[in-house]
Amino acid sequence: MRQSIVDGAPEIASSLAQEALAAGLAPIDAVNNGYVPGMHEVGEQFARGQMFLPDMMASAEAMRAAMAVLDPELRKLGTERPMAGVVVLGTTKGDIHEIGKILVGTMLTAHGFQVHDLGVDVTGERFAAKARELKADIVGVSALLTTTMRNQKGVVEALQKEGLRGQVKVMVGGAPVTRRWAEEIGADGYAKDAVSAVALAQELMQQKLQETDVNSM
Numbered sequence: 001m002r003q004s005i006v007d008g009a010p011e012i013a014s015s016l017a018q019e020a021l022a023a024g025l026a027p028i029d030a031v032n033n034g035y036v037p038g039m040h041e042v043g044e045q046f047a048r049g050q051m052f053l054p055d056m057m058a059s060a061e062a063m064r065a066a067m068a069v070l071d072p073e074l075r076k077l078g079t080e081r082p083m084a085g086v087v088v089l090g091t092t093k094g095d096i097h098e099i100g101k102i103l104v105g106t107m108l109t110a111h112g113f114q115v116h117d118l119g120v121d122v123t124g125e126r127f128a129a130k131a132r133e134l135k136a137d138i139v140g141v142s143a144l145l146t147t148t149m150r151n152q153k154g155v156v157e158a159l160q161k162e163g164l165r166g167q168v169k170v171m172v173g174g175a176p177v178t179r180r181w182a183e184e185i186g187a188d189g190y191a192k193d194a195v196s197a198v199a200l201a202q203e204l205m206q207q208k209l210q211e212t213d214v215n216s217m
């Protein structure tokens with residue numbers, strides 16, 4: 001699986017995902033232990049100048065082909081659970097990386113969250129407008145570039161400007177993002193991967209419930 005991503009081979013990535021499901025492998029294990037390490041290898045080779053932009057794009061295509069097989073299986077779990085909360089998700093302005101964000105969305109859906117994915121290159125204003133429209137509980141902002149991380153702060157500010165910050169929790173993530181950065185920009189939490197994003201979203205929903213209880217006393 002790892003090699004199919006490094007080679008940018010969508011057909012192989014897809015057929016290995018089908019084989020994995022047929023063999024009873026948990027889809028999230030295939031993602032985390034099979035395909036994602038391939039993406040990390042691609043990133044390292046790109047940084048060393050051994051791979052170029054078209055190679056990275058081919059690897060992203062292979063990752064999408066694997067996810068097309070695994071995603072429905074991951075999502076199935078979500079339909080068996082009560083609705084856990086409404087999440088507006090997206091990749092921040094200036095940034096077109098989407099694979100990690102899609103994975104986070106899939107895992108949240110699998111755990112009962114209603115996820116509205118705004119896609120990539122999303123401004124703070126669009127996050128805020130969607131959060132207002134859907135009465136979102138959580139806004140999730142992904143950033144993969146050190147140059148676009150700062151736009152996560154723009155989302156927090158846009159929510160503040162729209163008077164929504166009291167109702168909406170903000171979670172951030174992405175390879176260059178850290179807990180310290182999340183604290184610095186006034187976000188409510190940081191998750192390092194899609195599995196911990198679910199735990200964080202559940203924790204933020206608990207916090208929201210407790211705040212509502214206190215306010216209604």
Ligand code: B1M
Pocket residue numbers: 036039040041042043044046047053056057059060094095096097098099100101103104139140141142143144145146147171172173174175176190191192193194195197
């Ligand atoms: Co880009 N890219 N890329 N790229 N790319 C990186 C990020 C890079 C680290 C590669 C490198 O140099 N080693 C580097 C960034 C350097 C930096 O800023 N520090 C980089 C660069 C430089 C660029 C361009 C500038 C290249 C250029 O044009 N010269 C360009 C930027 C374009 C732009 O956005 N404006 C660019 C373009 C691209 C492609 C389009 C070719 C492609 C993306 C295709 C797509 O998404 N459709 C691409 C890819 C594939 C990568 C790497 C190789 C892989 C990213 C990925 O999908 N990882 C990446 C190297 C790397 O990350 N190792 C790289 C797999 C994914 C599952 O992990 O996204 O980290 P990740 O998500 C994780 C966690 O971070 C977390 O959970 C996810 C699942 O576990 N998470 C969250 C993510 N979002 C979260 C949100 C949360 C919580 C957790 O809450 C809301």
